[in-house]
Amino acid sequence: MRLSNRFLSFYLSFTIVFGWLVGWLVVLSVSRMERILHKLSSYYGKVDPWKGRSAFEVLLRTVISQNTSDVNTDRAFARLSEKFNISAKVISKAKISELEACLEVGGLYKQKSKRLKKIAQTIVEDFGGDLEFLGDLPVEEARTLLLNFEGVGEKTADVLLSFYFNKPKIAIDTHIFRVAKRLSYGGKRAKYSEIQSKLEAEIAEEQRLQAHLLLITHGRSLCTARKPKCYNCPIVDECPYKDKNL
Numbered sequence: 001m002r003l004s005n006r007f008l009s010f011y012l013s014f015t016i017v018f019g020w021l022v023g024w025l026v027v028l029s030v031s032r033m034e035r036i037l038h039k040l041s042s043y044y045g046k047v048d049p050w051k052g053r054s055a056f057e058v059l060l061r062t063v064i065s066q067n068t069s070d071v072n073t074d075r076a077f078a079r080l081s082e083k084f085n086i087s088a089k090v091i092s093k094a095k096i097s098e099l100e101a102c103l104e105v106g107g108l109y110k111q112k113s114k115r116l117k118k119i120a121q122t123i124v125e126d127f128g129g130d131l132e133f134l135g136d137l138p139v140e141e142a143r144t145l146l147l148n149f150e151g152v153g154e155k156t157a158d159v160l161l162s163f164y165f166n167k168p169k170i171a172i173d174t175h176i177f178r179v180a181k182r183l184s185y186g187g188k189r190a191k192y193s194e195i196q197s198k199l200e201a202e203i204a205e206e207q208r209l210q211a212h213l214l215l216i217t218h219g220r221s222l223c224t225a226r227k228p229k230c231y232n233c234p235i236v237d238e239c240p241y242k243d244k245n246l
């Protein structure tokens with residue numbers, strides 16, 4: 001009887017310690033970025049991406065969004081959609097003055113009008129009028145091809161690849177640059193590729209689009225350029241930023 005009590009007590013202690021150890025091993029095996037994304041997701045919920053009707057439409061809207069607020073991007077895109085049935089063929093034939101009239105609510109509208117027309121002309125002349133074939137190419141090949149268009153940089157290419165083609169690239173915009181640096185995923189002078197590869201190293205391919213959307217949402221709402229609202233931040237415990245606003 002005494003022996004079986006001892007055994008029971010040993011068994012219970014062993015189970016508790018073993019369970020505790022397994023719990024800690026699970027916690028330690030989750031990357032820091034996974035914890036951050038889990039907390040951001042609990043705080044903001046699921047964020048839906050903007051879905052265009054075609055690869056060209058997503059590319060066009062992303063070019064419009066360069067140096068332009070979301071509100072003005074939406075306005076410019078709405079004007080363009082009202083005026084044109086957007087396709088590379090249609091935009092390649094549009095008058096620059098008509099494009100400018102639609103885009104003037106955003107920044108650099110003259111430059112962007114010329115660029116969009118040129119991009120559309122290249123798509124018509126060199127690729128038969130659309131970019132849907134990019135979905136069948138290996139991601140880096142598709143990316144290299146996009147970077148050859150004038151006015152298409154890494155962020156624009158990665159937005160198209162991830163939003164429209166579901167390729168596992170994290171587009172790094174100005175908000176993600178700031179949030180990632182504050183979270184120590186890149187030093188002060190870190191370039192696009194450095195931040196992108198550090199984030200991608202810790203984020204599973206199927207989570208990268210949602211990670212992009214959550215980090216942008218966080219940069220817009222709490223981790224703002226000026227006076228970040230650290231006192232409300234759901235990832236304050238994970239953040240080593242030394243100038244926290246608490």
Ligand code: SF4
Pocket residue numbers: 182222223224228229230233234235236239240241244245
């Ligand atoms: S604690 Fe402040 S600086 Fe750090 S992620 Fe949150 S809002 Fe940004």
